[in-house]
Amino acid sequence: xxxxxxxxxxxxLTPRTLWTRARVPLLIVALLLLGGLLFATxxxxxxxxxxxxxxTAPGGSRAVAELLRDRGVTVxxxxxxxxxxxxxxxxxTLLVAGPDLLTEDQLSDLRAAMTGSAGRTVLLGPDAPSxxxxxxxxxxxxxxxxxxxxxxxxxxxxxxAGDADxxxxxxxxxxxxxxxxxxxxxxxxxxxxPGPGTADTVxxxxxxxxxxxxxxxxxxxxxxxxxxxxxxxxxxxxxxxxDVPDDAAADDDPMAGFLELVPSGWxxxxxxxxVAALLAALWRGRRLGPLVTERLPVAVRAAEATExxxxxxxxxxxxxxxxxxxxxxxxxxxxxxxxVPSQDxxxxxxxxxxxxxxxxxxxxxxGDLLFGPVPADDAALIRLADQLDALEREVxxx
Numbered sequence: 001x002x003x004x005x006x007x008x009x010x011x012x013l014t015p016r017t018l019w020t021r022a023r024v025p026l027l028i029v030a031l032l033l034l035g036g037l038l039f040a041t042x043x044x045x046x047x048x049x050x051x052x053x054x055x056t057a058p059g060g061s062r063a064v065a066e067l068l069r070d071r072g073v074t075v076x077x078x079x080x081x082x083x084x085x086x087x088x089x090x091x092x093t094l095l096v097a098g099p100d101l102l103t104e105d106q107l108s109d110l111r112a113a114m115t116g117s118a119g120r121t122v123l124l125g126p127d128a129p130s131x132x133x134x135x136x137x138x139x140x141x142x143x144x145x146x147x148x149x150x151x152x153x154x155x156x157x158x159x160x161a162g163d164a165d166x167x168x169x170x171x172x173x174x175x176x177x178x179x180x181x182x183x184x185x186x187x188x189x190x191x192x193x194p195g196p197g198t199a200d201t202v203x204x205x206x207x208x209x210x211x212x213x214x215x216x217x218x219x220x221x222x223x224x225x226x227x228x229x230x231x232x233x234x235x236x237x238x239x240x241x242x243d244v245p246d247d248a249a250a251d252d253d254p255m256a257g258f259l260e261l262v263p264s265g266w267x268x269x270x271x272x273x274x275v276a277a278l279l280a281a282l283w284r285g286r287r288l289g290p291l292v293t294e295r296l297p298v299a300v301r302a303a304e305a306t307e308x309x310x311x312x313x314x315x316x317x318x319x320x321x322x323x324x325x326x327x328x329x330x331x332x333x334x335x336x337x338x339x340v341p342s343q344d345x346x347x348x349x350x351x352x353x354x355x356x357x358x359x360x361x362x363x364x365x366x367g368d369l370l371f372g373p374v375p376a377d378d379a380a381l382i383r384l385a386d387q388l389d390a391l392e393r394e395v396x397x398x
Contacts, residue, residue, distance in 0.1 A: 051097045051124065051207055053077060053236045058213040061236075064224045068234060071225065075234045081106050084237035090118035090198065092233045097207070099123050099130035101239040107133040118197045119231055124207040125168055135201055137178070141170040141187045146206045148218050153181035155192055157226035161219035166190055168206030202227055319381050320374040327370055330388045334395045359398055363391065 049057040053065035053075055065075045078084035081102070088094050094114070096102075102110065111133050114121050123130065128140050146167035151158035158164075158181040170187035173180050180188035189205035204227075209220035228234055313322040328346065335345035338354040345351060348371050355366055363369060369391060375381040 051210060052238060056212065059211050061210045061212065063212045063215045064210050064221070064228070065236070067221065067225060068229050071229055073229045073232060073234050075236060078235050078237040079240070081109060081237070081239070084235055085109060085113035087233070087235045088113050088117040088119055089233070091231050092117065092119040092235055093122060093228055093231045094119060094235045094237060095122040095124070095228060096237050096239065097124050098239045099126045099134060102130065104133070106239075110134065114195070114199070114201065118199045120200050120202065120227075122202045122204065122227060124204050124210075126203055127169060131171075131203075135191075135193055135203060137174040138191060138193065138203060139172045139174065141172050143167075143169050143205075144184045144189070146208045147184075149182040149184060149189065151181050152183045153179050153188075155179040155181050155190075157223060157230075158182065158190065161223035161226065163218040164220050164223045165209045165214050165218060166204070166206055168204075168208075170205055171203060314378070319378070322381060323375055323384060326385055326388055330392055331370055334392055337395050355395070359394060362394065363387070366391070 049055040050059045051061050053061045054077065056062050068075055076087060078087065084094060084096075094117075096110070099107070099110075107130055114134065121134075123134060126134065131138050131140060144167045146165055148163045149166050150163060151161070153159075158179075164182060166182040166189040167184060168189060170184055170189055171180075171191045172187060173191055173193075175193070177194055179190075179192040181190040181192075182188060191203040193201045193203070195201060208214050210224050215221050215224065310322070313319075331345045331351060332342070334355070335342060335351060338351065338358050340351055340354050348367060351370065352367055355362060355370075365372075369384070369387055375384055
């Protein structure tokens with residue numbers, strides 16, 4: 001035997017094979033990256049335009065900001081909590097567009113600034129996490145859709161505005177001094193909580209009335225101008241995930257600060273993707289796939305293959321398997337010579353009577369020879385092979 005140095009083996013990997021194996025995982029990774037990029041782009045665009053007093057998009061709030069400026073109100077946009085709290089005062093209205101995006105420390109800092117100033121704080125869509133700190137006497141109820149609602153209260157700003165598009169989060173007030181307006185199924189969607197001195201806090205269950213597309217409907221503009229224009233200075237605070245507190249930025253563990261900024265939905269989504277990938281790996285791992293014909297690296301002669309198998313049987317002391325192979329091969333070859341169908345070659349009830357008819361003076365132990373027990377030792381196995389060979393020759397010559 002000789003092996004050519006340039007002949008490929010069955011285990012060699014060609015560029016085509018590597019590409020075939022890697023293209024599906026690469027395609028999945030590319031789709032995930034593209035989907036994440038598109039989602040981040042859309043999410044960022046929506047966050048930057050939604051309730052932004054500089055945005056002219058339907059969800060932006062530039063229209064109400066321009067109306068306030070026309071009435072002499074100074075409108076400043078704050079991107080961080082430090083900027084927002086530094087500008088608070090008795091002549092200032094602080095609008096927080098997303099209070100639930102703030103961390104516990106940020107909520108505490110905002111609460112301290114609200115208590116220390118005599119101005120107004122307007123919270124848009126606050127839920128339980130932020131209400132517990134910023135408005136302790138108010139609890140959340142179930143949410144409702146945004147629709148035109150009647151004022152239903154004595155708050156001057158609401159009575160003058162009339163119907164307004166409100167809804168979203170509904171609230172339960174625990175103090176009699178709070179103004180509960182625009183009720184939906186008995187629960188208010190606008191709450192004004194008076195504070196010390198001239199300070200107060202206004203909770204809006206939905207901020208839709210401040211958007212460009214809804215400002216001109218019903219009494220939305222009147223209500224927005226009265227709530228946001230009661231002081232000569234308006235600070236419009238837009239919280240974001242990039243607004244990291246100073247103490248968090250100085251933390252020794254940067255990964256812990258990063259995980260706090262990641263929304264819980266992303267963490268659950270990552271866990272679900274990991275479980276899906278594990279299930280896909282188990283599913284693909286159980287598949288054997290179709291048989292693939294591969295060229296052998298060398299040509300192996302039949303005699304060498306037989307000798308190699310015999311050595312394996314001997315090394316494993318598998319006389320039972322070797323005897324079974326010998327007897328099965330003999331029965332398969334002599335059955336057509338005796339007129340027995342191939343499917344009945346291994347049935348002693350059909351093969352042995354045909355053999356006795358063909359060889360009336362044949363071996364008396366033909367049954368043990370073709371269907372007998374396992375040889376006791378290697379010598380008995382060799383003797384069985386010789387006897388089977390002699391029987392086959394006798395059948396062929398008879």
